[in-house]
Amino acid sequence: MTTIETTLDEIASRLLQADRVLFITGAGVSADSGLPTYRGVSGLYNGEHTEDGLAIEDALSGEVFARRPDITWKYLAQIEETCRGAQPNAAHLAIAELERYLSRVTVFTQNVDGLHRQAGSSEVIEIHGNLQKLVCTGCDFSESVDDLSGHQLPPLCPACGSVLRPRIVLFGEALPEAAMDHFLAALDEGFDMVFTIGTSGVFPYIAEPVAWAAQSGIPTVEINPLQTRLSPLVDYHLPLGAARAMTAIMTRLRAARA
Ligand code: OAD
Ligand code: ZN
Numbered sequence: 001m002t003t004i005e006t007t008l009d010e011i012a013s014r015l016l017q018a019d020r021v022l023f024i025t026g027a028g029v030s031a032d033s034g035l036p037t038y039r040g041v042s043g044l045y046n047g048e049h050t051e052d053g054l055a056i057e058d059a060l061s062g063e064v065f066a067r068r069p070d071i072t073w074k075y076l077a078q079i080e081e082t083c084r085g086a087q088p089n090a091a092h093l094a095i096a097e098l099e100r101y102l103s104r105v106t107v108f109t110q111n112v113d114g115l116h117r118q119a120g121s122s123e124v125i126e127i128h129g130n131l132q133k134l135v136c137t138g139c140d141f142s143e144s145v146d147d148l149s150g151h152q153l154p155p156l157c158p159a160c161g162s163v164l165r166p167r168i169v170l171f172g173e174a175l176p177e178a179a180m181d182h183f184l185a186a187l188d189e190g191f192d193m194v195f196t197i198g199t200s201g202v203f204p205y206i207a208e209p210v211a212w213a214a215q216s217g218i219p220t221v222e223i224n225p226l227q228t229r230l231s232p233l234v235d236y237h238l239p240l241g242a243a244r245a246m247t248a249i250m251t252r253l254r255a256a257r258a
Helices: 004-017 027-033 062-067 069-083 090-100 115-119 177-189 204-215 242-257
Strands: 020-025 104-109 124-126 129-136 142-144 164-168 193-197 220-223 236-238
Touching (some): 027 090, 027 242, 090 115, 090 242, 104 177, 193 204, 204 220
Parallel strands (some): 104 124
Antiparallel strands (some): 129 142, 129 164
16 A cells, blocks of 8 residues: 555655756645645635625736736735745755755746745746836836835836836736746756646646656656645655655655765
C-alpha cells in the first residue's frame, strides 16, 4: 500500500537525481504564511457579491478599473492588507534552498505577494505580476511600495496626477509578455522534474505545462490537501499543506546528501 511516507521517499529520491526543477505555485503555497486563497475554504471568491454589488472578478477587472478605479482599488487594498507583513513559510524557503543542490530552480507563480523572492528564490516568473509595484496609467512613472497604508486611494501619480495601478494582471487583461516569454524559453530548455503547489489549476497556462510534463515522462508532483483538476495528471499527489510537505521532502534530501 502506498502511504504518504513512501510517496515522500519516492519524491525525495527523484529529486536527488534531478538537476533542473520547475515549481508552479498558487495561492496555497502562501496559505501557510496566513494569506487567504481565492477558491475553496475561506476563499476570497466564494460566490458572494461585493458591497458594491459586483462579483469580485468584475470589481478586479481591467474594465471596471478603467471606469471606476476607486472600486477596484478598494478591493486591491483589502488584498494588499491581508498580504502586509506576511513572511515566507517553510515551503517558500525550501524552494529557495534547493538552488544550493540543483543547477536550475524555476518558480512560475500566480501569486502577487512577492514571497518567493523574499524567500531568496532567484528565478521567479510572476505571471500575474506583483502587488508591490505601482505604475502610472498616464505616464512612465513607477515605484515600489512595501505597504499601501500611507497612500490615499486610489493613489495618484506624483508626476502627472493620473491614477496609479499595481503591476498585476486584472481580470480580462493579457498576461505580461516578458514573463510568458521567459517561461516558454525555460520550458524549451527543459526540466527533469515538475512540482505544482497550492494551485487549483484553473488556467490553461498552469494545467498545460503539467500535462505536457506528465506526457513527456517527466516526474510530476502535486502538493495540495485537496484533489484538483491537476491531480489525475500527476505521478504523485501529496495530500498535505505546502510547508509540511516541503519540510518532509527537504529532511529526506538533506539526510541522503549527508
Ligand atoms: P486557488 O485559490 O484557486 O487555489 C488554491 C489551492 O491551494 C486550492 O486548491 C487549495 O486546496 C490549496 N491549498 C490550500 N491550503 C493549502 C496549503 N496549506 N498548502 C498547499 N495547498 C493549499 O488559487 P490559485 O490556483 O493560485 O488570479 O488561483 C489562481 C488565480 O486565480 C490567482 O492567481 C488569481 C485568481 O483569479 C488573478 O487574480 C489574475
Ligand atoms: Zn503619471
